[in-house]
Amino acid sequence: MQGVSSTSLERYPAITKEKDIAPAENEQNMSSQVNHVRHVLAVASGKGGVGKSLVSAMAAVELARCGLKVGIMDADITGPSIPRLFGMTARPASSMGGIIPPETETGVKIISMNLFLYDSGQPVIWRGPLLTSAIKQFWTDVAWGDLDVLIVDLPPGTADVPLTTFESLPVDGILMVTTPQELASMIVEKAAGLAKQMHKPILGIVENMAMVTCPHCGEAFELFGPSHAEELADHIGAPVLARLPIDPTVTALADTGHVEDVKMAAFAPVAEALAEYVATPSTVPPAPNPAPAPKVSCSPCSGDSTG
Amino acid sequence: MQGVSSTSLERYPAITKEKDIAPAENEQNMSSQVNHVRHVLAVASGKGGVGKSLVSAMAAVELARCGLKVGIMDADITGPSIPRLFGMTARPASSMGGIIPPETETGVKIISMNLFLYDSGQPVIWRGPLLTSAIKQFWTDVAWGDLDVLIVDLPPGTADVPLTTFESLPVDGILMVTTPQELASMIVEKAAGLAKQMHKPILGIVENMAMVTCPHCGEAFELFGPSHAEELADHIGAPVLARLPIDPTVTALADTGHVEDVKMAAFAPVAEALAEYVATPSTVPPAPNPAPAPKVSCSPCSGDSTG
Numbered sequence: 001m002q003g004v005s006s007t008s009l010e011r012y013p014a015i016t017k018e019k020d021i022a023p024a025e026n027e028q029n030m031s032s033q034v035n036h037v038r039h040v041l042a043v044a045s046g047k048g049g050v051g052k053s054l055v056s057a058m059a060a061v062e063l064a065r066c067g068l069k070v071g072i073m074d075a076d077i078t079g080p081s082i083p084r085l086f087g088m089t090a091r092p093a094s095s096m097g098g099i100i101p102p103e104t105e106t107g108v109k110i111i112s113m114n115l116f117l118y119d120s121g122q123p124v125i126w127r128g129p130l131l132t133s134a135i136k137q138f139w140t141d142v143a144w145g146d147l148d149v150l151i152v153d154l155p156p157g158t159a160d161v162p163l164t165t166f167e168s169l170p171v172d173g174i175l176m177v178t179t180p181q182e183l184a185s186m187i188v189e190k191a192a193g194l195a196k197q198m199h200k201p202i203l204g205i206v207e208n209m210a211m212v213t214c215p216h217c218g219e220a221f222e223l224f225g226p227s228h229a230e231e232l233a234d235h236i237g238a239p240v241l242a243r244l245p246i247d248p249t250v251t252a253l254a255d256t257g258h259v260e261d262v263k264m265a266a267f268a269p270v271a272e273a274l275a276e277y278v279a280t281p282s283t284v285p286p287a288p289n290p291a292p293a294p295k296v297s298c299s300p301c302s303g304d305s306t307g
Numbered sequence: 308m309q310g311v312s313s314t315s316l317e318r319y320p321a322i323t324k325e326k327d328i329a330p331a332e333n334e335q336n337m338s339s340q341v342n343h344v345r346h347v348l349a350v351a352s353g354k355g356g357v358g359k360s361l362v363s364a365m366a367a368v369e370l371a372r373c374g375l376k377v378g379i380m381d382a383d384i385t386g387p388s389i390p391r392l393f394g395m396t397a398r399p400a401s402s403m404g405g406i407i408p409p410e411t412e413t414g415v416k417i418i419s420m421n422l423f424l425y426d427s428g429q430p431v432i433w434r435g436p437l438l439t440s441a442i443k444q445f446w447t448d449v450a451w452g453d454l455d456v457l458i459v460d461l462p463p464g465t466a467d468v469p470l471t472t473f474e475s476l477p478v479d480g481i482l483m484v485t486t487p488q489e490l491a492s493m494i495v496e497k498a499a500g501l502a503k504q505m506h507k508p509i510l511g512i513v514e515n516m517a518m519v520t521c522p523h524c525g526e527a528f529e530l531f532g533p534s535h536a537e538e539l540a541d542h543i544g545a546p547v548l549a550r551l552p553i554d555p556t557v558t559a560l561a562d563t564g565h566v567e568d569v570k571m572a573a574f575a576p577v578a579e580a581l582a583e584y585v586a587t588p589s590t591v592p593p594a595p596n597p598a599p600a601p602k603v604s605c606s607p608c609s610g611d612s613t614g
Contacts, residue, residue, distance in 0.1 A: 046385070046430075047355065048356040048462075049354060053490075078466050079354055079464050084493060121493055121500065123353075123465045125465050127435045128436065128438075132434075156386055157463075158430045159384075160466075182391070183360075186391060187386045189428035190385070190429065190430035190431070193428065212519070214524060214528065216521060216528065217521060219523040221522050225558060225562060246530060251488065255488055
């Protein structure tokens with residue numbers, strides 16, 4: 001079963017039809033040889049719709065504000081959200097060194113399946129093996145260049161894409177995103193189980209959609225009930241880094257492609273934890289010719305765009 | 308890469324390890340020969356976390372209240388939500404006629420991967436081919452018996468599971484679930500694109516999480532911004548059946564396994580449309596020995612559990 005038409009991808013010989021994709025295991029092409037990616041952070045959940053993409057984007061923007069070199073690989077091939085959050089429509093250019101990831105206003109390099117489509121609503125109807133190949137190519141065939149951290153925004157589930165990401169990329173940290181619903185906790189536990197089986201360290205938990213403030217009376221309330229984050233933290237052995245509100249201002253900025261203008265005070269502990277993680281050398285072998293760990297000296301944003 | 312341990316599945320020879328699964332294309336075993344399923348309704352979205360499972364469960368309960376025979380196939384193998392919504396932990400029994408789906412209090416028959424696990428938090432780490440086989444076996448090896456409608460709760464994305472469901476099951480109706488976020492609309496459009504490519508009719512759109520009522524001042528507001536449902540309806544050529552609120556009462560009932568106690572007035576148009584759909588003979592060839600279409604004469608619930 002084909003997915004997107006080959007015509008939309010023919011400018012990118014690297015991203016091609018299933019039958020043309022050679023086994024990419026341990027393959028190193030020209031672009032991967034010139035890449036220096038010090039850390040690979042996976043943003044995972046297991047459950048859909050908890051805000052993985054928003055957390056990935058906010059994390060990238062906060063780290064870029066600290067002067068770090070950041071990339072985002074949108075690993076949700078069939079439901080990509082990242083370009084929309086950044087208002088990005090630029091199609092990636094192709095060079096001898098590989099596919100060149102477009103940069104956002106704050107300098108975050110981005111690769112997403114939606115950047116390869118002529119119409120963002122076009123479905124990518126691909127089975128597992130092709131999804132797997134796309135993830136491997138997003139790693140080996142993209143000219144990421146010199147990055148302090150590549151953030152991988154994972155799709156829901158514990159199937160092909162998360163599995164391939166953990167198997168084929170030097171992931172050295174995972175951020176788990178959840179919501180206060182018990183159902184979400186149960187499914188996030190599954191994703192944490194996958195991470196443990198793959199021996200990947202979970203840096204912490206972000207509980208999204210924890211509360212909302214009524215625009216009429218200004219009172220805050222817990223829309224999805226009381227938090228289960230601490231119980232989840234006990235189960236999976238990782239700390240709760242932050243509980244984030246649903247904020248209509250943030251939603252509006254994200255929905256209109258202005259995620260780089262978001263400032264959310266509640267996100268500061270996440271940014272701090274990530275800055276510390278990036279400043280610590282990875283224990284996982286990175287790409288060839290690793291560059292030294294960056295010196296990070298900034299206090300992540302503690303402002304708030306929500307007024 | 309294996310997923311759940313084989314020990315947890317060995318009681319169910321039908322649901323087994325990847326290497327043991329024979330090609331199931333066009334396969335009809337004993338259970339599928341005694342099944343009479345008149346309609347197969349897929350609840351889809353493309354995007355995760357929009358409330359597909361809640362809509363599937365509420366639809367099943369409403370139709371069961373009308374006296375119809377209803378089943379739910381939880382096709383989200385790696386992130387199954389259905390058993391939790393119904394508070395169901397019964398393990399399916401196995402018989403010569405196939406796997407026997409446990410029934411909820413209102414008589415809805417349910418099959419979900421989580422019913423086969425010893426621990427609901429255990430991850431199912433399966434790649435596409437095994438997911439595909441599971442879906443086919445949920446169709447052919449489960450003793451669904453006589454059903455007016457089987458509701459298939461699809462996972463997010465447009466990869467293996469939705470594709471296999473549309474290819475291998477006689478789906479004759481799709482309910483699309485979305486939220487007011489533009490991002491959701493974009494991804495729902497992808498799922499609608501898949502449905503169109505597979506020539507499956509979209510019955511309508513349910514916009515979930517459309518508004519919320521403040522518990523302090525009682526004022527309603529649009530948490531995720533203004534609706535995009537009508538634009539989406541224009542794009543995909545299907546009507547908006549309902550806009551559902553986020554209701555903390557409903558969330559609490561669903562989170563504690565009491566979805567059968569939910570009564571939401573806003574859902575009535577969806578139930579009516581589905582009752583009409585079930586009362587109309589399917590144009591897709593069903594399982595062998597089809598029974599006549601049922602006579603439905605009920606007005607779906609117009610009450611409200613939210614007080």
